[in-house]
Amino acid sequence: MTGMPPPVPSKDYARQYAALLPTLLPELERVLLEEAPVLGASVDAFEREFADYVGTRFAIGVNSGTDALVLALRALGVGPGDEVIVPANTFIATIHAVVLVGARPVLVDPDEATMLLAADAIDRARTRATRAVIAVHLYGALAPMDAIRTACERAGLALLEDAAQSHGARAHGATGACAAGAFGDAGCFSFHPSKNLGAFGDAGIVTTSDERLAADLRSRRNLGKASKYDVRVVAPNTKLDTIQAAVLRIKLRTLDAANARRRAIAGTYRDALADVGDLVLPTAPSPEAHVFHLYVVRTAERDALKKHLARRGIRASLHYPIAPHRQPLDVDLGYAPGSLPITERLADSVLSLPVSPELTDAEIERVCAAVRSFYDG
Ligand SMILES: Cc1ncc(COP(=O)(O)O)c(C=O)c1O
Structure with missing residues (x-):
């Protein structure tokens, strides 16, 4: 490119x-x-x-x-x-x-x-x-x-x-x-x-x-x-x-303002990405109950979407790609693969879109456009 x-x-x-x-x-x-x-x-x-x-x-x-x-x-x-x-x-x-x-x-x-x-x-x-x-x-x-x-x-x-x-x-x-x-x-x-x-x-x-x-x-x-x-x-x-x-x-002193900015970014994502492909967007029982430390979407095509974004300069990350009980720890937590299926499904499907308050509206619009272009082919 x-x-x-x-x-x-x-x-x-x-x-x-x-x-x-x-x-x-x-x-x-x-x-x-x-x-x-x-x-x-x-x-x-x-x-x-x-x-x-x-x-x-x-x-x-x-x-x-x-x-x-x-x-x-x-x-x-x-x-x-x-x-x-x-x-x-x-x-x-x-x-x-x-x-x-x-x-x-x-x-x-x-x-x-x-x-x-x-x-x-x-x-x-x-x-x-x-x-x-x-x-x-x-x-x-x-x-x-x-x-x-x-x-x-x-x-x-x-x-x-x-x-x-x-x-x-x-x-x-x-x-x-x-x-x-x-x-x-x-x-x-x-x-x-x-x-x-x-x-x-x-x-x-x-x-x-x-x-x-x-x-x-x-x-x-x-x-x-x-x-x-x-x-x-x-x-x-x-x-x-x-x-x-x-x-x-x-x-x-500026934490509430920074959290409000995170919620505004989350609102932009919600408006732009609802009903796009198979994306599942995060929800909250009330606006105040979520401060969007991370904006975590889910998709079966997580790895391909992450690569598509990276090719367009957009840094999406994974929280978390390996479930804790699947880590090669020096202590055996006692959970076999498959024993926590929801957590394991999440590890395979979560993708965190950029949501830091210092990002500009133009940068967030670029993320939205890049995600939509992945599904539009
Ligand atoms: C959910 C959660 N618990 C605990 C910690 C541990 O915090 P710290 O990295 O400051 O030790 C973190 C962050 O790193 C976290 O995200």
């Missing part, structure tokens, strides 16, 4: 930071000159602001979303001999966290329409050893939390949310408006740079309204220290860096 047009990336950090520089640079200068590098004032401030944003009493900053999950599981008392119900259609870190605390991940197929955990799967997978459930708000879409919370309460199970992909997703449930990270005993967020709220490096946070859990998490992120020379549990050093907290404070 001659005269290849400029690429449409799946995300563009330089564009994102170019827009932020005027606000970010003076604040970073202030932090470097005035604050402690470790657990500086920006960490406290960000934890308060993020807890307010989510609607929990506390937020405890850590070094990654994976560590947020590991620490929250440990703080909830989950360990060897325990089972944790986890949707099989998730990023591998959700499952790693369960294995890392010595518990057994019990993988369940998602609801095929939503691609998310359904409450009835909890009742079917529960045994006497089940201690907790991790509800993953995958792709930015809230899992059905009223029903999941009811199922957990009925069975006396701890409820953890993996909100790594869903900062700002909200629902108006039985108890009023509630955000991702505020439904369960604790919410675990990643601030990996690719996320809707991303640091300039690895970072994460746990949200909770349980004061005891919050104190325990503060100790567990800091080598198990109860105070400077008083160490009560064996735990890693996984604190949120002051400099990352400073970046996150600035970006939190």
Whole structure:
């Protein structure tokens, strides 16, 4: 193909930071000159602001979303001999966290329409050893939390949310408006740079309204220290860096606007791609319940469509092409090929179209035209 047009990336950090520089640079200068590098004032401030944003009493900053999950599981008392119900259609870190605390991940197929955990799967997978459930708000879409919370309460199970992909997703449930990270005993967020709220490096946070859990998490992120020379549990050093907290404070101010832009892009895709070929487009029970971390379509012709887009400079990606139980892990999760058929079908058919807020309308129109041209032949 001659005269290849400029690429449409799946995300563009330089564009994102170019827009932020005027606000970010003076604040970073202030932090470097005035604050402690470790657990500086920006960490406290960000934890308060993020807890307010989510609607929990506390937020405890850590070094990654994976560590947020590991620490929250440990703080909830989950360990060897325990089972944790986890949707099989998730990023591998959700499952790693369960294995890392010595518990057994019990993988369940998602609801095929939503691609998310359904409450009835909890009742079917529960045994006497089940201690907790991790509800993953995958792709930015809230899992059905009223029903999941009811199922957990009925069975006396701890409820953890993996909100790594869903900062700002909200629902108006039985108890009023509630955000991702505020439904369960604790919410675990990643601030990996690719996320809707991303640091300039690895970072994460746990949200909770349980004061005891919050104190325990503060100790567990800091080598198990109860105070400077008083160490009560064996735990890693996984604190949120002051400099990352400073970046996150600035970006939190524009998170709702960035999520609105993602929803607008999703609206353009919906209008342009409904009824095109065999495409199945993502849905949400309400507009606020989806923050489109990813715009995941499904098609039987996934690999051919991805190649067609790549030839036109459009970067579509896969979340995720290998189901977790089909990974060649050094730990046997105990699930044979074919045992989680919905998850396996998703792995073969999902394709993520670019949805980053920094992309222009013209770039999104190019994606729409390129997808339509694939089906028009
Ligand atoms: C659903 C999900 N869970 C957990 C994680 C782990 O987060 P991190 O990469 O910050 O460790 C991620 C992101 O990478 C994720 O998307």
